[in-house]
Amino acid sequence: TVSLKNAFSGDFYIGTALDESQIEEKDPKVTKLISTEFNAITSENIMKSMFVHPEKDKFNFETTDKYVAFGKKHKMFIHGHTLIWHSQLPKWFSEIKDSAEMNAALENHITTIVKKYKGQIDSWDVVNEAVNDDGSLRKSVFLKVLGEDFIAKSFQLAAAADPKVDLYYNDYSMTNPAKREGVIRMVKKIQEKGVKIDGIGMQGHWHLDSPKIEEIEKSIIAYSNLGVKVSITELDVSVLPSPYGLQGADVSQRFENNEKMNPYPKTLPDSMQVKLAQRYNEIFKLFLKHKDKISRVTFWGVNDSQSWLNNFPIRGRTDYPLLFDTNLEPKKAYYQVLSLKQKE
Numbered sequence: 001t002v003s004l005k006n007a008f009s010g011d012f013y014i015g016t017a018l019d020e021s022q023i024e025e026k027d028p029k030v031t032k033l034i035s036t037e038f039n040a041i042t043s044e045n046i047m048k049s050m051f052v053h054p055e056k057d058k059f060n061f062e063t064t065d066k067y068v069a070f071g072k073k074h075k076m077f078i079h080g081h082t083l084i085w086h087s088q089l090p091k092w093f094s095e096i097k098d099s100a101e102m103n104a105a106l107e108n109h110i111t112t113i114v115k116k117y118k119g120q121i122d123s124w125d126v127v128n129e130a131v132n133d134d135g136s137l138r139k140s141v142f143l144k145v146l147g148e149d150f151i152a153k154s155f156q157l158a159a160a161a162d163p164k165v166d167l168y169y170n171d172y173s174m175t176n177p178a179k180r181e182g183v184i185r186m187v188k189k190i191q192e193k194g195v196k197i198d199g200i201g202m203q204g205h206w207h208l209d210s211p212k213i214e215e216i217e218k219s220i221i222a223y224s225n226l227g228v229k230v231s232i233t234e235l236d237v238s239v240l241p242s243p244y245g246l247q248g249a250d251v252s253q254r255f256e257n258n259e260k261m262n263p264y265p266k267t268l269p270d271s272m273q274v275k276l277a278q279r280y281n282e283i284f285k286l287f288l289k290h291k292d293k294i295s296r297v298t299f300w301g302v303n304d305s306q307s308w309l310n311n312f313p314i315r316g317r318t319d320y321p322l323l324f325d326t327n328l329e330p331k332k333a334y335y336q337v338l339s340l341k342q343k344e
């Protein structure tokens with residue numbers, strides 16, 4: 001059958017992010033699409049600390065067990081997202097002020113989760129979004145309480161809990177030159193300590209005109225030169241204007257769900273479908289050029305109706321960032337991506 005996963009099977013995994021309703025197979029049509037098109041999955045929310053470790057002495061593995069079972073049933077590459085992140089952190093974790101207590105919490109969190117899925121999960125985002133856009137380290141609760149050692153320590157704990165699983169650092173704006181330098185510095189420090197890190201995840205929340213293909217390419221090459229795998233971990237292409245970039249309007253207006261901010265509330269016009277297809281075309285052309293460096297390309301969601309971008313940074317917008325539309329039908333961009341392989 002013609003599908004993304006079959007077309008790119010000799011190149012890299014093609015993944016998607018799953019949330020609870022998809023994991024619980026609420027809609028058989030959705031399950032069919034997922035199992036036909038994708039051979040890798042990422043947990044969009046359910047493995048984040050607030051869900052899996054809601055209280056200091058309580059873990060909740062109900063949905064995560066279903067997630068892993070789903071991946072096994074469909075013979076997929078299973079990725080865990082994410083162990084240490086400053087966001088979606090339960091209150092008990094975010095309020096720790098003592099370093100011994102934070103070290104113990106980090107150890108219990110990482111060891112318990114990674115051991116639980118040892119040999120079942122193929123790769124983990126160990127640390128997520130620890131670097132600022134200017135390349136400095138984010139002042140998260142982990143940095144404040146433990147200093148930058150929390151990063152290497154997290155990788156060390158994960159490696160000890162499952163020596164065979166691939167361990168990733170994952171972040172957004174990974175094509176921004178200053179951030180790229182900061183991430184490289186951080187990864188080198190981990191490596192200099194002799195701690196295992198296997199991969200770098202470039203999230204890939206991109207737009208029609210940014211980042212430039214050249215910057216994406218520079219990053220793929222630079223990260224790969226560190227001797228690690230590179231994956232595109234959260235790919236989507238927003239077709240909507242960014243409120244941050246909208247000049248002229250006052251700030252309150254910019255963040256309102258008005259005509260300017262939500263220009264295609266019902267359907268995406270054909271001319272825009274073409275633009276999206278062209279953007280995906282140049283992106284996947286680049287991925288194929290560097291397929292020796294890339295292990296996985298994962299979309300952030302299955303189809304447009306459940307994309308996080310419909311609620312970010314303004315709630316209730318209608319974005320069209322993925323390859324399948326709200327009716328689960330393949331878009332022009334889908335056929336464009338497939339045609340790259342048919343031409344080879």
Ligand code: G3I
Nearest residue numbers: 019044045081082087088128172203205234300307308312
């Ligand atoms: O859990 C509550 C639920 O109880 C409540 O009924 C519901 C009502 O809105 O909200 C639920 O929480 C939502 C949560 O996802 C779980 O579904 C939050 O409102 C919502 O803001 C949250 O958004 C997620 C976001 O991370 C949080 O930062 C998105 O779905 C998810 O796609 C997004 O993913 C992140 C990656 O993890 C890291 N990289 C960036 C990426 C996009 O922001």
